[in-house]
Amino acid sequence: MAAHVLRLRLALLFGALRGHAGHVVRVVLGLVILAAATAGACWALLTMRDAAPDAVRTVTVLGGSAVTLGFALAPLIGALDDPLDPRRFALFGLPRGRLAGILVVAGLISVPILALIAIAVCAAIVWADHGVPVAIGVVSVVLGVLTCSLFARVCGALASLFLRERRSRELSGVFVLVVLVVVVPVGVFLASLEWRGAVPQQLLRAVDALALTPFGAAWAIPGALAAGQSVWPAVLVAVATIVALGLLWLWAVRRLLTTTERPGTGRERAGLGWFGVAPGTPGGAIAARSLVYWFGDRRYVVNALVIPVAAAITTVPLLVAGVPPEIVALVPVPFAALFLGWLPHDDVAYDSTAVWMHISGGVRGVSDRVGRLVPVLLVGVPLLAVAVPVATSLHGRWAILPALTGVCAVLFLSGLGLSSISSVVAPYAVSRPGESPFQQPQRTSAGGAVAQGVVMLGVLVLSAPVVWCGWLALQGDTTAATTALWGGLAIGLGVLVVGVVIGSVVFERRGGRLMEFAEST
Secondary structure (H helix, E strand, O other), rough: OOOHHHHHHHHHHHHOOOOHHHHHHHHHHHHHHHHHHHHHHHHHHHHHHHHHHHHHHHHHHHHHHHHHHHHHHHHHHHOOOOOOOOHHHHOOOOOOOHHHHHHHHHHHOOHHHHHHHHHHHHHHHHHHHOOOOOHHHHHHHHHHHHHHEEEHHHHHHHHHHHHOOOOOOHHHHHHHHHHHHHHHHHHHHHHHHHOOOOOOOOHHHHHHHHOOOOOOOOHHHHHHOOOOOOOOOHHHHHHHHHHHHHHHHHHHHHHHHOOOOOOOOOOHHHHHHHOOOOOOOHHHHHHHHHHHHHEEEEEEHHHHHHHHHHHOOOOOHHHHHHHHHHHHHHHHHHHHHHHHHHHHHHHHHHHHHHHHHHHHHOHHHHHHHHHHHHHHHHHHHHHHHHHHOOOHHOOOOHHHHHHHHHHHHHHHHHHHHHHHHHHHHHOOOOOOOOOOOOOOOOOOOOHHHHHHHHHHHHHHHHHHHHHHHHHHHHHHOHHHHHHHHHHHHHHHHHHHHHHHHHHHHHHHHHHHHHHHHHHHH
């Protein structure tokens, strides 16, 4: 049976070259691009035979970690059907454990895995030229390839179980934001390093950290030996990763064989957008509706676009006043964090009469509060993740990065917590749906200005200790920078949790008042 499955796998690979002309051209073009990329990677590795061991170790660990992460994310992002889905082999009546093993072996026969093996073998050759025993290189290749293959198998099974018919351009956009959060700060960090003919110590520390993760452990084994370090930590992590992934794969095979695949071609969810991505819970539905408003309603779009403009304008008077540019470079990011956290302070009012759906449906307050925060988190976290390292790079001293991160975290998260309370305690009239964002209704009281001011002042008061630590870090106190980081995260998360809890209770108790407000504005 194992040989039969392997023959089927080979037949599927060659069968991809059959079909109409357009399909064959696309497949051939993809294979040519992959072959060219593989050849380029192999050539680049082989040219490092005379490079320093630290440089080879850095390249192999960083590159191997990125490739392993790619094997894990590809099944989650893509929506292609897996030809080795265990449900396709249910009629063969094989024991689940044996079927799981056969599919793992068959999964090794794929174009991406073959390309990975070629690159990994070239890395082993380079390490052999640096005095690493061939056996160690072979162990690294085997463990690395197995890790990548198992990640692809497990993540593909999880996607089949939980993301079936839910992958869409919206979900792909979320993954792009996640990648943006990781790639841009890393790119800015690498660009800021001073190489001077050797690998910077910061990068070596990053490599040491990756060597103890499931993504980089297998690839770090030869480098650890070449650097005179113990290989056992990396070996243990790599073996533990394979064992854990193997157990997850066994569980996934059992689950796939004992559950029924949901019917449908995907058309049933076509056009649902964020509703097809969000979980099928009250909080998920509210989050999806809020996302639709945030990216489609002109009032939300204008508010979001004003934030970076307002943050950038703050630099002008500072530069005119003679403040050093390296200090001014740090100012816009905390201002953006403050305004992002403050943005949803009147979110209920923007719903207008649509808020009746939440109240009449008996939605719990926590679902309403958390669901409304999803859009601003989805926008704010990537924006700050990119802006903080960029501002730090412009400042020129990376020791300030923890302090700036803590200050932005406390301003952003505290603002969200207080806004969760303000939007149900003191909502005020805003422009109605479809009206100009710049058209504001007449108000008979100053309640709106008071609500805005209280939220802003509350955020500043709660953030004051962290801002003070950030100022000390700017004067050169590295201990204050660490204090600002952890203090900002602790205070910000604490205020966010407390704000959501209080806002949830108030929402449930003031449902009637909120309906009256929505009908009267």
